[in-house]
Amino acid sequence: MPRVLARCVWMGTSIIVLMGCVPIPIPRSEPSVVFGNELTEDKLSTIVLPGQNRLAVVERLGVPAYNLGGGQVFAYPWTIDRGTLVLLPLIPYAPLVGTAWAESGLLIVAFDDEGRVLRTGTSKVPLYASVSGAVRQWMVGQGIEGFKPRQLDVGASAIVVYRSKAPPCVAREHQVDPYSPFPPPVALDAETVGDLLKGEFLRLAVIPGEHTVHVDAVPAFRAHEFESLVPVKTVSSPASLRLEARLGDTTYVESWLCLVGSTPQRYQMNLEVRGAEQARAAIADLKSSWP
Numbered sequence: 696m697p698r699v700l701a702r703c704v705w706m707g708t709s710i711i712v713l714m715g716c717v718p719i720p721i722p723r724s725e726p727s728v729v730f731g732n733e734l735t736e737d738k739l740s741t742i743v744l745p746g747q748n749r750l751a752v753v754e755r756l757g758v759p760a761y762n763l764g765g766g767q768v769f770a771y772p773w774t775i776d777r778g779t780l781v782l783l784p785l786i787p788y789a790p791l792v793g794t795a796w797a798e799s800g801l802l803i804v805a806f807d808d809e810g811r812v813l814r815t816g817t818s819k820v821p822l823y824a825s826v827s828g829a830v831r832q833w834m835v836g837q838g839i840e841g842f843k844p845r846q847l848d849v850g851a852s853a854i855v856v857y858r859s860k861a862p863p864c865v866a867r868e869h870q871v872d873p874y875s876p877f878p879p880p881v882a883l884d885a886e887t888v889g890d891l892l893k894g895e896f897l898r899l900a901v902i903p904g905e906h907t908v909h910v911d912a913v914p915a916f917r918a919h920e921f922e923s924l925v926p927v928k929t930v931s932s933p934a935s936l937r938l939e940a941r942l943g944d945t946t947y948v949e950s951w952l953c954l955v956g957s958t959p960q961r962y963q964m965n966l967e968v969r970g971a972e973q974a975r976a977a978i979a980d981l982k983s984s985w986p
Contacts, residue, residue: 720780761888775797776919799820801829854908855898868955877917881910932962
């Protein structure tokens with residue numbers, strides 16, 4: 696199981712299982728797909744062929760759940776429910792915890808500069824890993840160049856969404872950092888264009904005018920795990936922000952996640968426009984989510 700110990704510690708914020716736990720998997724007789732469509736690389740390569748354009752890919756696989764780099768890569772996540780994972784605490788009198796034993800992955804379609812299919816493949820997405828990170832790792836393994844992180848350009852119209860390493864949750868307002876294993880997906884004008892781990896930023900080239908940035912606390916393909924991993928009743932609350940991008944300007948938006956309240960708790964996503972000087976100082980120590 697990927698990161699089982701980290702998962703147990705994350706759940707332990709309420710049951711204080713900080714010394715680890717022993718995972719006991721109880722598999723389903725027939726694992727079921729609870730999100731998306733799982734395909735093997737061989738099967739995917741017979742559906743999407745090299746040289747096809749983006750429209751042909753959409754006709755065969757549907758609208759991508761993640762459109763990275765303005766059409767550089769389409770990613771289609773899937774999740775399989777393989778059973779139940781019982782976590783046995785290693786401290787006396789701590790309760791047993793049951794959680795979903797799930798596995799998530801991606802169908803990946805990479806395009807060349809002319810918008811034609813360059814290569815297809817698959818990748819696993821463990822907890823605490825981002826979709827964009829899994830895609831980047833897959834592309835490195837495939838020897839595909841041209842998607843390396845770069846510095847922010849000056850002068851272009853852009854929106855930069857970033858997550859600091861330490862979220863500004865306010866303790867006196869009963870807000871805490873939940874140390875979530877689910878990187879929030881970022882959507883621009885209703886299209887998911889990436890996701891963010893702590894300590895990452897996402898630069899989005901835009902045309903001047905009004906735009907809407909929307910960030911979910913939990914990715915849709917992780918909902919099955921979220922509902923079983925959270926030890927108490929918790930709801931996921933996204934955040935949306937309407938803003939205007941001006942010609943030649945960069946608008947900076949900070950995004951952060953806090954666990955709010957008691958019963959029910961809320962995974963509350965937050966978005967706020969930041970001044971350029973403050974944002975640039977914060978981004979200086981962050982990494983690019985994509986490319």
